[in-house]
Amino acid sequence: MGGAAALEKLVPVMAAFGAGVLLARRKAVPAEASKAFSDYAFLLAVPCYLFGNIYRSDLAALFDWRALGGYAAAAALAVTAVALAAVAHGTREPRAVALRVMAGVQVNTAYFAVPVFITVFGTAAPLFPVLLFQVCVLSLVVISLMELGRPGPAAGGPGRRLVRAVGASLATPLVLACNAGILLNLLSVQVPGVALDAAGFVGDSASPVALFALGLHLGGLGLDVRGTTREELALIGFKCLAFPLLAWAVCGPLLGVGGPWLAYLVLIAAMPTPQNLFIFAQRYHVGVDLCASLVIKTSLASLLLLPLWLHVVT
Secondary structure (H helix, E strand, O other), rough: OOOHHHHHHHHHHHHHHHHHHHHHHOOOOOOOHHHHHHHHHHHHHHHHHHHHHHOOOOOOOEEEEEEEHHHHHHHHHHHHHHHHHHOOOOOOOHHHHHHHHHHHHHOOOOHHHHHHHHHHOEEEEHHHHHHHHHHHHHHHHHHHHHOOOOOOOOOOOOHHHHHHHHHHOOOOOOHHHHHHHHHHHOOOOOOOHHHHHHHHHOOOOHHHHHHHHHHHHHHHHOOOOOOOOOOHHHHHHHHHHHHHHHHHHHHHHHHHOOOOHHHHHHHHOOOOOOOHHHHHHHHOOOOOEEEEHHHHHHHHHHHHHHHHHHHHOO
């Protein structure tokens, strides 16, 4: 895909995101309203979109095991690299290392990847298996370290806290929608057409609302580029440049993944750090300012680099 074509594909993304930033900066819509829009997207619109599309999908084509194995291998290498770099630079506390791993490897699916994929490819189906891998594997590793490393006494001890945290992670609307769609698809259960139409109607709003909410949020917070630390620059560079390149190298030349799946995986890896990073930091009182900064700055860096990645892989 040429540079002009890539930019043309991203016009709707820029429009929805930019409208949120502009309205927040001009205070026409309060930045605090971003939470209401985000909650709508996360709790209802995106799950409706995921459920309807997974239910209608050809699961055999959706789960390309060579492609997913390549992405998992690239993610494992990335986790190791970020963890070793953090320890080498003096970060020894397990929870702090876990947050840096999350910042460098996990991706913002609900508020960024889903709307981008819908706009560029017309479907977010390739995200489904990666989303499940991220929640069921990567997030569980981070949650385990955060719970087991939390200091001080707590009801039930670290084991019970870990079980509760894992259960809460697996019970998020996105994961439930994916699993429900897969299960009903595999069992060939006939979902009423009116229910699928309703899910499709709500799901169609997921892309613009999620991007608008992200724009409102970032427009209200502002951006301090001059205050960016070397550690932030390193993590931003790894997330937005090194990890996509690693995904390309492992999946493409090494494992022979080609065609659209290689483009999907590289673009997924190029997505920004998830907002859950900030939520985890607040919950466990570790690196809150660093995590907030990384969520904002990787979002903007990813948006600016999207035309480049589209030009390279499509």
